[in-house]
Amino acid sequence: MKSTTRKNMPPEERRAQLLGCAQMLFFSKGFEDTTIQDVLDMASVSKGGFYHHFKSKDELLFGVLDGMAEGVTWQMAVVASDEMSSALDLLHSFTHLRANYLREHDYPGQVEFFRVMNQDKNIVLLEHFKRRVRTGAMPVLIRIIQKGCDEGTFTVADVDTAAELILFLSNFIDLALLRAIEVRGSDTADHAAEKLQAAIDMQFLTLDRILGLPDGTTNFGWPEAVEATMETVPATPPSAN
Amino acid sequence: MKSTTRKNMPPEERRAQLLGCAQMLFFSKGFEDTTIQDVLDMASVSKGGFYHHFKSKDELLFGVLDGMAEGVTWQMAVVASDEMSSALDLLHSFTHLRANYLREHDYPGQVEFFRVMNQDKNIVLLEHFKRRVRTGAMPVLIRIIQKGCDEGTFTVADVDTAAELILFLSNFIDLALLRAIEVRGSDTADHAAEKLQAAIDMQFLTLDRILGLPDGTTNFGWPEAVEATMETVPATPPSAN
DNA sequence: TATTTACAGACCGCCGGTCGGTTTGCAAGG
DNA sequence: CCTTGCAAACCGACCGGCGGTCTGTAAATA
Numbered sequence: 001m002k003s004t005t006r007k008n009m010p011p012e013e014r015r016a017q018l019l020g021c022a023q024m025l026f027f028s029k030g031f032e033d034t035t036i037q038d039v040l041d042m043a044s045v046s047k048g049g050f051y052h053h054f055k056s057k058d059e060l061l062f063g064v065l066d067g068m069a070e071g072v073t074w075q076m077a078v079v080a081s082d083e084m085s086s087a088l089d090l091l092h093s094f095t096h097l098r099a100n101y102l103r104e105h106d107y108p109g110q111v112e113f114f115r116v117m118n119q120d121k122n123i124v125l126l127e128h129f130k131r132r133v134r135t136g137a138m139p140v141l142i143r144i145i146q147k148g149c150d151e152g153t154f155t156v157a158d159v160d161t162a163a164e165l166i167l168f169l170s171n172f173i174d175l176a177l178l179r180a181i182e183v184r185g186s187d188t189a190d191h192a193a194e195k196l197q198a199a200i201d202m203q204f205l206t207l208d209r210i211l212g213l214p215d216g217t218t219n220f221g222w223p224e225a226v227e228a229t230m231e232t233v234p235a236t237p238p239s240a241n
Numbered sequence: 242m243k244s245t246t247r248k249n250m251p252p253e254e255r256r257a258q259l260l261g262c263a264q265m266l267f268f269s270k271g272f273e274d275t276t277i278q279d280v281l282d283m284a285s286v287s288k289g290g291f292y293h294h295f296k297s298k299d300e301l302l303f304g305v306l307d308g309m310a311e312g313v314t315w316q317m318a319v320v321a322s323d324e325m326s327s328a329l330d331l332l333h334s335f336t337h338l339r340a341n342y343l344r345e346h347d348y349p350g351q352v353e354f355f356r357v358m359n360q361d362k363n364i365v366l367l368e369h370f371k372r373r374v375r376t377g378a379m380p381v382l383i384r385i386i387q388k389g390c391d392e393g394t395f396t397v398a399d400v401d402t403a404a405e406l407i408l409f410l411s412n413f414i415d416l417a418l419l420r421a422i423e424v425r426g427s428d429t430a431d432h433a434a435e436k437l438q439a440a441i442d443m444q445f446l447t448l449d450r451i452l453g454l455p456d457g458t459t460n461f462g463w464p465e466a467v468e469a470t471m472e473t474v475p476a477t478p479p480s481a482n
Numbered sequence: 483t484a485t486t487t488a489c490a491g492a493c494c495g496c497c498g499g500t501c502g503g504t505t506t507g508c509a510a511g512g
Numbered sequence: 513c514c515t516t517g518c519a520a521a522c523c524g525a526c527c528g529g530c531g532g533t534c535t536g537t538a539a540a541t542a
Contacts, residue, residue: 008506008521036498046523047499053521057498127364157446158439161417165443168413172406198399202406202451205398209450210443249488249539277531288532290489298531 007044015053015063018043023064027113030121031061065128072097073136080140087148092220094144098137098170099225111181118178134167141167148211155212162210169206173199184230197226248285256294256304259284264305268354271362272302306369313338314377321381328389333461335385336448339378339411340466352422359419375408382408389452396453403451410447414440425471438467 009017021042025034036057040050054060079093117126141163148154156162176199180192204219211218250258262283266275277298281291295301320334358367382404389395397403417440421433445460452459 006505006522011521014521035496037496048501048503048524049522051499055499123368124364127368157443158436161436161439161443164416164440165413165447168416169410172409175405175409176402195399195402198402199405202398202402206406206447206451210447247489247538252488255488276529278529287490289491289534289536292532293488296532 011053014045014049018045018050018053018060019063019067022060023067026061026064026122026125027116030119031125032121061125061128065125065132068129069132069136072133076137076140080143087144087151087153088217090144090147091218094137094141095170095218095220098133099222114174114177115181118174130171137167138163145211153211153213156210165210166207169203169210172203175199180226180230189230193226193230200226252294255286255290259286259291259294259301260304260308263301264308267302267305267363267366268357271360272366273362302366302369306366306373309370310373310377313374317378317381321384328385328392328394329458331385331388332459335378335382336411336459336461339374340463355415355418356422359415371412378408379404386452394452394454397451406451407448410444410451413444416440421467421471430471434467434471441467 018039021039022034025038025042029038036047036050039045039060040047043050054063075097076094079090079097082090082093085093116122117129142159145154145156145159145163145166149156149159173196176192176196180189180196183189183192200222201219205215207213207218208215259280262280263275266279266283270279277288277291280301281288284291295304316338317335320331320338323331323334326334357363358370383400386395386397386400386404386407390397390400414437417433417437421430421437424430424433441463442460445463446456448454448459449456
């Protein structure tokens with residue numbers, strides 16, 4: 001007696017499908033508010049089927065995070081493998097990559113993604129993701145800084161610590177960016193945009209000074225990025241954050 | 242018919258007691274893993290009693306966070322009210338306060354507290370706490386920096402952004418501090434302690450450079466802090482993190 | 483005594499996770 | 513080609529425990 005229509009799939013495919021559904025749901029509803037049943041419904045799989053591939057809800061989360069981090073770290077490895085460019089050029093590529101990894105690969109609507117990830121209910125998701133990116137980026141950035149020191153371009157006391165500080169610092173603009181996004185279209189949008197620009201400038205200025213570079217060396221011209229961010233979507237409905 | 246021994250208390254007292262129990266449990270077991278029932282058992286109160294004072298588990302969390310942040314921000318207000326001292330002295334007091342608020346007020350075993358707060362399961366707790374402290378500290382730090390600029394001691398492009406950056410930066414050593422704590426007593430402890438010192442030095446150096454001060458101005462001598470941290474407890478049993 | 487406040491504890495709906503059973507793909511033996 | 517065997521994939525009823533509600537009761541207050 002067959003109970004319902006059933007569709008067997010090779011393990012990898014099922015796993016990928018479940019991860020895809022979970023990712024969407026996590027981004028839209030948050031991790032805590034997403035039920036296993038939600039995932040099951042979207043993927044048309046039973047509970048038994050799910051727990052055949054994942055042994056817990058947390059493992060599902062980590063799977064999603066791994067998938068996201070994989071793309072980023074892979075691109076970073078590419079950057080690091082370039083032996084010809086100067087350390088400063090590599091740093092340029094690196095920061096550009098970190099800022100645009102969402103747009104480049106797979107994820108449409110990076111602004112919305114960023115907004116959702118920064119909601120209160122997604123703190124766990126976001127923090128774990130940041131950690132993955134940091135650990136993935138560390139060896140790459142260390143190589144770049146080391147190279148810069150060898151060239152005589154950079155001057156730092158401790159390469160590892162400097163790399164860690166720079167990666168830590170790279171999340172600074174998130175605060176201003178988030179505020180700017182949330183007030184898009186309102187009358188405080190201009191002020192927020194100015195503050196965002198100030199945050200970006202200051203972050204790069206600090207980067208210069210950490211590496212012992214002359215002021216303004218690493219500000220690779222991002223003024224258009226602010227406008228692009230602010231103009232993507234006409235207005236943002238107030239979210240229950 | 243009296244069912245069990247019962248003890249009425251004035252609302253404030255009950256609330257404080259429940260908050261106290263919740264705080265202990267949150268710190269030891271984490272927020273998610275702490276059951277309402279756990280709190281009830283520790284406080285010897287029924288569910289009805291609890292929900293008479295708090296309308297949700299989240300409100301309990303926020304209550305705990307408010308209690309912790311209150312002490313910190315209050316001390317900060319004291320620092321800010323000092324009109325006589327120079328901006329640099331105020332900054333000194335400020336950083337000292339931020340580093341030692343746990344030891345000064347109420348919380349014994351600050352190292353253990355820090356360790357627990359940084360466990361994976363306490364991400365939500367920690368992140369909310371950081372946010373409270375940041376928002377509480379912002380106005381104070383803004384005043385200090387503004388004063389420094391007026392004095393001609395500091396040089397920053399945007400006071401607000403600089404304050405935000407410095408507060409953001411003040412969490413940088415947490416990474417190194419956590420690692421140093423977790424390997425206390427093992428054979429990698431010395432290396433971690435060195436890295437911790439490097440992180441502290443670099444953080445203060447960056448602070449100098451953000452404010453346009455000569456290198457070494459703000460490194461108010463913390464070498465003993467590292468040793469104190471490492472020697473507090475003989476060894477740390479591996480935690481299920 | 484009347485009314486409000488502080489509390490008690492049974493109860494509900496839901497969620498993450500388990501478990502015994504069923505279906506499917508597939509390879510080996512006849 | 514058709515069995516037969518078997519493990520991998522899947523199903524769905526079920527469980528314990530959680531956050532939260534509700535009706536009722538004891539204590540404080542006046």
